[in-house]
Amino acid sequence: MTFTSQMGADHHRCDELFASVEQAVEGGQWPQAAQAHQHFIEAMEQHLQTEEQLLFPAFEEASGMREGPTSMMRYEHEQMRELFAQMGEALSAERGEDYLGAAETLLILMQQHNAKEEQILYPMLDQVLAPQAATLLAQLESRIKQG
Amino acid sequence: MNYTALSLSQAPPLSVPLRFFLTAPLFLAAAALLFIFADPTLLSGRWSPLMLALTHLITLGFLATCMVGAVQQLLPVLIGTPFGSPRRVAALLHLPLVAGIALLVTGMGLTRPLLLQLGSALLLPALLLFILLTAHALWRTRSRHATVAAMGLALLGLLLLGAIALWVLPLSHWQPPLAHPYTRLHIGWGAVGWIGALLIGVAYQVVPMFQITPEYPPRVRRWLIPALALLLTGWSLSHDWLPILTPLLGHLLALLLALFAAQTLWLQEQRRRRLADVSLDFWRLAMLSLLLALLTWVAGQWLHWPRLELLTGALFLLGFATSAVNGMLYKIVPFLVWLHLNSRLQAQGRWQGGVPNMKQVILPGVTRWQLRLHLLALALLLLTLALPTTIPPWIAGGLWLANALFLWWNLLQGVRCYRRTLQAAQAVPV
Structure with a gap:
């Protein structure tokens, strides 16, 4: 078990939830869409907060890099949250076009972000955090499996 | 904390890729004009100066220019x-590239x-600089993704095809058409090494990303590019050393590319994202065209009907490579416009008017119409x-002229949306 495998798998879990919301919104099934949206946002927040509160601080502590890759990742998390908010507004107003436009933008933002994490940052975590990997992975498990 | 600087430290300024993306479709339009106004003998076969110019307007003018920007x-x-x-x-790349291609292609046609010579003198240093910078970046990366190897092969292909051209041209006293034995190597390394590997490397990333499909199987990611590199080297050497093997190696290369196309279509069939998507349709068209191009190429090895060579070229360059690039431009350009607007305006808190989302930057309705026109243009070209x-x-x-200009116009709308939003934001008192 590595950070790359666990967090990568969690990206896929979020992707699946994303696809479900999009499909419900496109079909105009608003009650299902609202529920799917909520599941998606919860999964995303779990993931983002696990990084922000657990993995990134550990990495910054161990590597001494505070303004490095993690600050860029945190910034992109904030960009994603702005889009979550836009999607939430569009959902409550039942404006499908606006929802799907914001969702498309989120998808690309999220995917390029995930690619950077899976291909560069997580392998760095696996190296730098090797000594405390077991403890951190156990904490990570308990955080992202709740939903 | 200054978020703007952080975000832009990872992405180059918007003008960097856009100048290339906005130039490339104009070369495609020039190719269409050449096709309209050329002597009807243009269609008699591959080996004419105008056909050479036409091909290079597509490969260098459209594909290489988009690649350098992307x-x-x-x-x-x-x-x-x-x-x-x-x-x-x-700035160092754009002007020499564009002027070099224009001169080179005019020199070929006329x-x-x-x-x-002038065109080569401008183009080759620009491409060499691009190859060196990209190779250096690939060398330094921490990423172990299969895309890195694919990009490496693409660069090698580009380097070799350029070297072969530079070697053959003086030998033939700078007189195209060049039915020189080594033009086969130029085409082989160009088609499979450069274009093929480049699009495979990009596909590894964008196919799973944009449509939420399963990843390419690890076996494919591990072996496809090394196998292509090995077979392509063997195929090149076999011409002089063991010509009896050349057809076998050529067919194996075609088989591998066909497997890649089939694998991509299969992954796309399993996609989790079920929305209509223009980029997806461009990519499916690209993969079908690649399969057809390989089919006509194989048929051409047995039937010796000169029309098959032209069909293979059109299917590969326009049906496959151009469609795939066109589809990606409709993801990349709207996303970049959004990303840069967002970094410049919203993160600074100066503008609460809302940054247009990707589907407002370039409207999906018009891109869908361009896809239809692209499809019609391709079908008519194949028939012709x-x-x-x-x-x-x-x-x-x-x-094709209308299609190229339509693409260019749609990309331009993205830039206009960027400017309009920035102006609106600046009009708001802070």
């Missing part, structure tokens, strides 16, 4: 190693050695190439 954007994102001083690099005496070339040429 790589400058994608390197920081996908492998985490940006070019240093991106603005200066883009058979003017001087223009060919197959039955040149029945269908006058201006119909397919006119459709």
Whole structure:
């Protein structure tokens, strides 16, 4: 078990939830869409907060890099949250076009972000955090499996 | 905390990739004009100066120009190693590339050695600089993704095809058409090494990303590019050393590319994202065209019907490579416009008017119409190439001209949306 495998798998879990919301919104099934949206946002927040509160601080502590890759990742998390908010507004107003436009933008933002994490940052975590990997992975498990 | 600087430290300025993306469709339009106004003998076969010019308007003018723009954007994102001083690099690359291609292609079409020499003198240093910078970035990356190897093969292909051209041209006294034995190597390394590997490397990333499909199987990612590199080397050497093996190696290369196309279509069939998507449809068209191109190529090895060579070229360059690039531009350009607007305006808290989302930057409705036109233009071109005496070339040429300009116009709308939003934001009192 590595950070790359666990967090990568969690990206896929979020992707699946994303696809479900999009499909419900496109079909105009608003009650299902609202529920799917909520599941998606919860999964995303779990993931983002696990990084922000657990993995990134550990990495910054161990590597001494505070303004490095993690600050860029945190910034992109904030960009994603702005889009979550836009999607939430569009959902409550039942404006499908606006929802799907914001969702498309989120998808690309999220995917390029995930690619950077899976291909560069997580392998760095696996190296730098090797000594405390077991403890951190156990904490990570308990955080992202709740939903 | 200054978020703007952080975000832009990873992405080059918007003008860096966009200048390339906005130039490339104009070369495609020039190719269409050439097709409309050229002498009807253009369609008699591959080996004419005008056909050579036409091919290079597509390969260098459209495909290479888009590649140079996209790589400058994608390197920081996908492998985490940006070019240093991106603005200066883009300026150093853009003008010599564009002027070099224009001169080179004119020299080819009109058979003017001087223009060919001038064009090469501008183009080759620019491409060499691009190859060196990209190779350096690939070398430094921490990423172990299969895309890195694919980009490496693509660069090697580009380097070799350029070297072969530079070697053969003086030998033939700068007189195209060049039915020299080594033009086969130029085409082989160009088609499989450069274009093939480049699009495979990009597909590894964008196919799973954009449509939420399963990843390419690890076996494919591990072996496809090394196998292509090995077979391509064997195929090249076999011409002089063991010609009896050349056809076998050629067919194996075609088989591998066909497997890649089939695998991509299969992954796309399993996609989790079920929304209509223009980029997806461009990619499916690209993969079907690749399969057809390989089929006509194999048929051409047995039937010796010269029309098959033209069909293979059109299917590979326009049906496959151009469609895939066109589809990606409709993801990349709207996303970049959004990303840069967002960094410049919203993160600073100066503008609460809302940054337009990707589907507002370039409207999906118009991109869908361009796809339809693209499809019609491709179908008419294939018919014209197959039955040149029945269908006058201006119909397919006119459709391609409209198609190229439509693409260019749609991309331009993205830039106009960017400017409009910035102006609106600046009009708001802070």
